[in-house]
Amino acid sequence: MxxxxxxxxxxxxxxxxxxxxxxxxxxxxxxxxxxxxxxxxxxxxxxxxxxxxxxxxxxxxxxxxxxxxxxxxxxxxxxxxxxxxxxxxxxxxxxxxxxxxxxxxxxxxxxxxxxxxxxxxxxxxxxxxxxxxxxxxxxxxxxxxxxxxxKFHGLQDKELRYRQRYVDLIMNPEVKRNFIIRSQFIKHVRNFMDARGYMEVETPVLNTISGGATAKPFITHHNTLDLDMYMRIATELPLKRLIVGGLDRVYEIGRIFRNEGMDPKHNPEFTTIELYQAYADFNDMMDLFEDLLSSAAKEILGTYELEWQGEKLDLTPGWPRLTMAEAVKQYVGIDFMAIDSDAEAVAAAKAHGVELPETADKTWGNALYECFDQKVEEKLIQPTFITMHPVDVSPLAKRSPKDPRLTERFELFVCRSEMGNAFSELNDPIDQKGRFQKQVELRDKGDDEAGMMDEDYITALEYGLPPTGGLGIGIDRCVMMLTNSDSIRDVILFPTMKPL
Missing domain, CATH: 2.40.50.140 (Nucleic acid-binding proteins)
Incomplete structure (x- = not known):
């Protein structure tokens, strides 16, 4: 034969x-x-x-x-x-x-x-x-x-493409294109940051505590020290220590690990860039993020207009900026700024079919956030900045001087997906310790995504952190948008897979 x-x-x-x-x-x-x-x-x-x-x-x-x-x-x-x-x-x-x-x-x-x-x-x-x-x-x-x-892409078992990426790359030119665009985007990010005087640094992947985000960590063990350690869920706290030390503009592109569910938007390990700039605030971070993402589309794709998840998007600079309360009022019909009490806020949320998680305190801030999370996020298609998050869900962000219930924080949403998160960084060590303590209490109640007390970070703040703007961007989601990919697995060369 x-x-x-x-x-x-x-x-x-x-x-x-x-x-x-x-x-x-x-x-x-x-x-x-x-x-x-x-x-x-x-x-x-x-x-x-x-x-x-x-x-x-x-x-x-x-x-x-x-x-x-x-x-x-x-x-x-x-x-x-x-x-x-x-x-x-x-x-x-x-x-x-x-x-x-x-x-x-x-x-x-x-x-x-x-x-x-x-x-x-x-x-x-x-x-x-x-x-x-x-x-x-x-x-x-x-x-x-x-x-x-x-026709490898025509196989019924799509997961085989991810398990045998080497064959996927051989047979499908569009797959190779995705990863070429990913490489180009990361190169663009580095050039963009370097041109603005930022210094690229590296911080530990293994830490003795979990901090910098609300997420469940992976736990491992160091045999020599006989010590449990945590794979990082964010690079935030080490980078802000560097701002304290006088490195006024720093960024890190690196892998993050979160022991959470897997779906088209989430993989247990993923890539972010976090950046911090002394003497800046969250408004500066909004300007920078808009410039970074729009210029990437223009440079890599040659246009501000693209399609993602069946939606036509326009990344031309000048993106809308709404406070979270404004967005909830516009899309849900609740005016949280006219509500004073926790009980009234929780009742208003419940009347619109919004229930607070069992581990969450029944507060005005948590009610506002859950209304946004459950009712508004799914409606945000064009690039939109959502600002002024409640203190209850923002343990590392600076309080608004106009309303202590809120923080100077924003998230960017595109096509129902969060693309990045930023703060005017909290630099008051007394306030920060109190918020850490609140996280510890939530953890004691069973919330394994809550943060831990980081005494060394408090010590760093006591030496003095200048007013600082910080921004974290999901590299994978940005690449999903630039490549019109429906799943994060399509832009990670070797996504996490359950063993056969």
């Missing part, structure tokens, strides 16, 4: 077994002849498919060396056509027996789809007008022992 030379997946277990046997026999024959492809060490390619296509007029007739994976083979008589896929895309190969060494051509005829080859040839255009490389010599650089699927 000869293996078919076209991009088709085996239909049965028996066919797959036969293909695997044939490929291994081919490998064994090569090794016995002293031509083991796995002994090849390098191939000095000098052109890619994109370079050839974009510069064809100048390169036509020139000798080139290209390398990549065979994705199809047609012909196989005295003339063969193949599609070679490299890092930039695909280019057609034209191989003719009377234009190559006969022994090389015979070996080439036995190559399989998926094999990785190096080609020495000449740039030309076929009679049908297709830009191609006329092969003079073809070297087998690595043997593919498993057949490629015909």
């Amino acid at each position: 000869a293996e078919e030379q076209k991009n088709s997946a085996p239909q049965t277990e028996q066919e797959l077994s036969e293909l695997l046997r044939l490929r291994r026999e081919k490998l064994a024959a090569l090794q016995e002849a002293g031509e083991d492809p796995f002994q090849q060490t390098r191939f000095a390619w000098d052109a890619t498919s994109r370079q050839i296509k974009e510069n064809f007029d100048a390169m036509e007739g020139q000798s080139v060396k290209v390398a990549g994976r065979l994705m199809s083979k047609r012909g196989m008589g005295k003339v063969s056509f193949c599609d070679l896929q490299d890092r930039d895309g695909r280019i057609q190969l034209y191989a003719r027996q009377d234009e190559m060494d006969e022994a090389v051509y015979k070996k080439f005829k036995k190559f399989d789809i998926g094999d990785i080859v190096g080609v020495d040839g000449e740039v030309f255009r076929t009679q049908r007008g297709e830009m191609s490389v006329r092969a003079k010599d073809i070297t087998l650089l690595s043997k593919s022992l498993l057949p490629l699927p015909e």
Whole structure:
């Protein structure tokens, strides 16, 4: 049985077994002849498919060396056509027996789809007008022992794409594009921050306490110290210590770990950028965030207009800014600024079908926040800043001088998704210790997402934290938006998966 030379997946277990046997026999024959492809060490390619296509007029007739994976083979008589896929895309190969060494051509005829080859040839255009490389010599650089699927993206089990990302990347150009855009976005972020005088730093992933966010941490154990440690749920508190130390503008791009549920917007490990600027406030952070995200879209996609989750978005700067109370009044109909008591606020929320979590105190601030979270967030499509969050849900943000129930905090929402969170940072050590204590009390009541007391951070604040603006941005969600991806798994190369 000869293996078919076209991009088709085996239909049965028996066919797959036969293909695997044939490929291994081919490998064994090569090794016995002293031509083991796995002994090849390098191939000095000098052109890619994109370079050839974009510069064809100048390169036509020139000798080139290209390398990549065979994705199809047609012909196989005295003339063969193949599609070679490299890092930039695909280019057609034209191989003719009377234009190559006969022994090389015979070996080439036995190559399989998926094999990785190096080609020495000449740039030309076929009679049908297709830009191609006329092969003079073809070297087998690595043997593919498993057949490629015909349409990997068409498999019913979508999770297989995430488990075998290497095959997903081979078969689906749009998947590779997602991760190219991700890389471009992170590069844009770094350039943007560096140009504004920020210093990139690194802070610990393992900590003796969990802090900086409201989230359930992963717990591990350090054997030498015989000490439980927490994988970081945020980079906030170490970065603000650096502001205390005089590094006035700092940022960190890094992995965050939260022991929480998994859904299209959440993965247990994800990437954020957190940045802090001395002598700034949350208004400065809003300006910076709007500039960062809109300029990224313009630079990477060439437009402020894009589509995400079936919605047409416009990232042209000048995004709406609403207080949380204004948003709840507009979308729910409750005017929390006209309510004075906790009981009245909780009752108003309940009348609109909003229940407070059992672990939450029945306060004005928690009622306002739950009304927003349960009734408003889902309605925010175009980029919108929601500001002035209640103190009850903002343990690290500075109180508003106009209303001590509120904080100088904002979140940016796009297409029903929170993209980032920012504060005018709380720098009063006495107030901060009281809020930490409140978090400890919630933790004692069973809220395992509540924060812990961080005595060293209080000590740092007692030395003096200047007025500071801070901002945390979800890198993955920004990339989801820029790539029109529905799931966070589509923008993380190796998302967390349950073992088979």
